[in-house]
Amino acid sequence: MYGYGGFGWLALLAWLLPLELSAGACDCSVAVDVGHATFSAGATSARGKPEFEFNLEMGTLIHEELIKNGMTRSFTIINPPGLKDRVRITEEKGADLFVSVHHDSVQSYYLRDWIHNNHTHKYSDAFRGYSILLSPKGFQYSNSLELATMIGKRFRAAGFLPAYHHSKKVLGGRHNMIDEELGIYQFDNLVVLKYSVIPAILIEFGVIVHREEEIMLQQPETREKLVRAVVEGIGEFNALHCLPR
């Protein structure tokens, strides 16, 4: 497990020990937190699908890919009773990294009605793209930012663009952007991030109230690219910070 005080001593130890550090050598445990729950499903897509279903599908794929890449102690958190239980489960299972999986909506100001399959749904085509959020109040802010940067760079390299509707520069936006190019935002008081003692990020993979993006986000090739970006970013982080067990 990663310590509270950064990785300085780990880096020194790694330097002293004749060990080849690589993602494969380190059986890092990643808590893949599936956002929301069956009893409280989060946002609703432009065609009426609950966010929780998107999160469960993506979280499952990320978990499978982590296992394939040698991070065999990784696990998913699905349907815990409350937000703090997500932090508690993560600690009890001894995770090294926390990644919360979400899909985004926009501020209600931008939502409009449309009819799909004879039902009226809310949609907005005003914003699309991914966002990565982290809390400066978290115990491991600098490491969380490093992990977010590694994943954000891979999202951009794979052709994905950040969403800007969370930015304070946009009407209704509430968050400061930490990195505009990579779509990294500051979210001070998000429970799952600020109480985490390990590096913790929350990823909004895309905007599901956007009618085109909703379809794109469910295509297997899109999901494959997103999952690969996340797992490779985690792999790079581990290669730098994680000692073989």
Ligand SMILES: [Zn+2]
């Ligand atoms: Zn969500």
